[in-house]
Amino acid sequence: MGAGAPALAPAANGHPDLSRYYTQKIKWGACKGSTEAMADATGHAKDVRCGHVTVPLDYAKPSTGTVDVAMIRMRSSASGKPRGSLLLNFGGPGGPGVSALAGSQKEFGFLSKGYDVVSFDPRGVGLSDPVSCGDADGDTEPVAGEGEEPAAVLAELRKVAKECEAKSGPVLPYMGTVNVSRDLDVMRQALGDKKLNYLGFSYGTRLGAVYAAQFPKKVGRMVLDGVDTLTEPVAEQSRVTAEGRQTALDNFLTWCTGNAGCVFGTDARGARQGMVQLIQDLDTMPLRSMSGEEFTGQDVVGVLGQALYSRQAWPALSQALGALLADGDPRALIRMSGGLAGGVGGGTGAVRGTGAVGEETPMDNMSAALMAVNCADDPDRPDAARIEKEVGKLQREFEEASPVFGKSMLMPVLLCFGRPPGTSFIREDVRDVKTPKLLLVGTRGDPATPYRWTEETARRLGPQAVVLDNKGDGHTGYLGSKCVQDKVDGFLLYGETPKSGSSCAAEADSAQ
Template sequence: MPAKLSTRPTLWRGAAVTCAVGLAVIGTGLPTGRPSEPAVSRFYDQKVSWGKCPGEGMPKDMQCGKVTVPLDHDHPRDGTLELALARYRATGHRKGSVLVNFGGPGGAGVPQFAGAGKEFMSLTDDYDIVTFDPRGVGRSSPVSCGDGKEQIDLPDDPAEVRRDPQGVLDRLRDAAAACARHSGPVLPHIGTVDAARDLDVMRAALGDRKLNYLGFSYGTRLGAVYAAQFPDKVGRLVLDGVDTLTEPLTEQGVAGAEGQQKALDEFTDWCAEDVACPFGRDARQARRYVVMLVDSLDKDPVPSVFGEPFTGQDLVAAVSSALYSKELWPSLERALATLVEDGSTHAIEAFAGGGGSPARRAKAGDGGLVDAEDVPLDNPAAAMMAINCADDPDRPTGREITDGLDRLRARYEEASPVFGRQRLNEVLMCYGRPAGTDFIREDVKDLDTPKMLLVGTRGDPATPYRWTMETARRLGSSAVVLDNKGSGHTGYASSKCVHGKVDAFLLYGTLPPDGSSCAPDEDRR
């Protein structure tokens, strides 16, 4: 079992050094908890220089900057990384910053801020609203699996697995090795524990004594880990679409597949009521048609807008993103119609996200920001796998994979005939990688922090409501739960009630009563 990580933001080098540093802090009046070892304090002493955002189509009122963090927080002299930041400035009297993480893991904050930043303008009366590309994501030393992306899929025929079990394991090891080759030195340091320590450097670089934070989906995991590591630096934290802190990846994958399938069924029911639905007017037949379309594209891909094969699994990834919000359903319906009727992937690929460049190899030891057009296309998927694996201490043995693959596959396909395969592959991709930390599962609990707001949505396809309640119980008396009775992934953007209560907390510190609820907004077609 790995050694427990310190909840302090620095590593002391012995009792004598600890005493000396403590005296220095008292003598200089530095804030309690600020790292004072020179190798660490230089990161905390930096200030962000803001300027025009590079690239076309960036909002004129959005500014961009960067912050430098250690590649390895435990060895801060062994290289650095630059993290991309973006902000909308406070329009009134500035009280500080609110840091926003859009989730993932593997979601780049800066491009999402460019498209969705206006959702947060109600907070800019008092605060700068800041987002970032986490380490290994977007412009911040993006990881990639290169050609390894094509080695993830396992044989569909169980007999083939039984004939050559070692071949199955070799394919998984080869895929993990390809990710390591294409990702550079950031890959061993990409987990949430490291990202939370980056958050504290950002907090200091922004000039804030406390972290005010709004995290969505995976961003709730990041926020909870930060609170466990830096309890005395917690300001007003909101966790919306609450992630699990305890379930193994295998169980997370099943829950995710079930939630996505439920959302897809609701979409096909909705679609079948429209004469323009590309799957016809029979909802049950529409569900079967989606499965057939995925299978057909896996066997016979069509060209993507980049000229590469667009497979059924690419379609699954795109549809998965579109199902997060009912407001996207009309656009998804039109995109699927274009794919089915014209064979064009242009509209459906817009939901898949990603960068603008085929897989590229990261520059070893570079650590600087990359241009947006050089972010590998597979970066969101590669980062998601790497971060989830780094956060999970469990690793199946080779025997468990080969002997249990049939049962695992059947379980995932029962959870979802559309999303099960991809979810299972994400879990299996941890084989061949080092075991992850046990800090999240063992130590993120019973927090002694100011109250934080947890928002759970009853019809969330990605983070089931039970995770909100489980995490609230785990965090202890600090957690206040807001029950959003609506549907969709997270509540801030889709529920006026949730939006108002979150803003009231972040702006004024006003919390709703624990267990209070928001009724669903009216559905819009």
């Protein structure tokens, strides 16, 4: 995927002819499968319809092929004509937006008073030609074991890269935020909107920032919540996220051991050691279901990575861990993850409650898409000699950052090896945007996107970026803070822009 400027208009100034994509209309119809079931469960099935837009795999060479991007729309409840569409991206990268909106219509009901609320599965995700690595990424150790040479690890990583290519089909080389941003503009046009109104969470903030740089004249009201970095390489992003998740886990264990009935007892330090031991024991001797499926320590890590994003989930997490430790029963933990298969982590995360997997989606799709996008977005690609030399050092750094999350967060860093270098567009060109005001929400206790990334991204985007400082905990602010929600709603619905530097106080602890 090349860097550089995208084709902004069909057949203009020598650009490839994109008119067939920019003139298409969306045919909305009933949602199917698990998406339909979720919509029915929320009681809004009649107001929710699904459709798709067709986009080129390669915007520079549209004849290469196409991909259908799945979409979902919750119709506005406005008595008059809505002000247009509001597109949501729930994060990841790799988070499915269709099932996420189907299952969270209540949370965005107030915004539907002014907008048709729309979400989508980005290319390679969910119902949009999902990528997959089969079981390869889950079986590969990211570091050399005792007596194993780093060269053997590189051989395994090359094998995984080939397996991903074989299982993913033609979309894999065209993953990445620059292309998804172009898809977003096709969706905007197909929805009939002159400007893109947008709410992006976590990784969705990277997508929004890229869109603002590519299509500044098409930006309407845009909110970026849980702001991602635009400059740090994949390795640093993953290390910082591992560190943040470890801090969130330590905070959870301190809370747990301070409450009666905590399965880890009353000593927070002992609880931290006990958690590490639990994961090691389950990796060595996994639990096995009647059907033969295994539940490993890394599966626990995957559930923790999602559950710790929301302080409101702590009581349920404590009970689920109690069932696992006391009875060897992982079912409550599995339910907390939405049934999503384990696999590796390493993105900035998706908003809680967005882990649903459709019948047509490979179980490893989210982790495979996450790796594909992060690799495509990062131009750094160390050669084999450097990887061999540094793999031990990286292992130590990630284990120091987090004895629990370090291993899983290192995996996607190493799995970029064997893939082509990514674009330099995001790092070099997403800056000093000429758009209307953008609202950036940063949460001080965010375990996935540290507050300093909000400040850094705001400086890069320029004076158009207005920062809202959320003093609370959890990943992103909109779904966890009434104050943040009110200010975001006011901005998106009524154009009320908070003063830069405005803050929302931490709300009362609801994890009782």
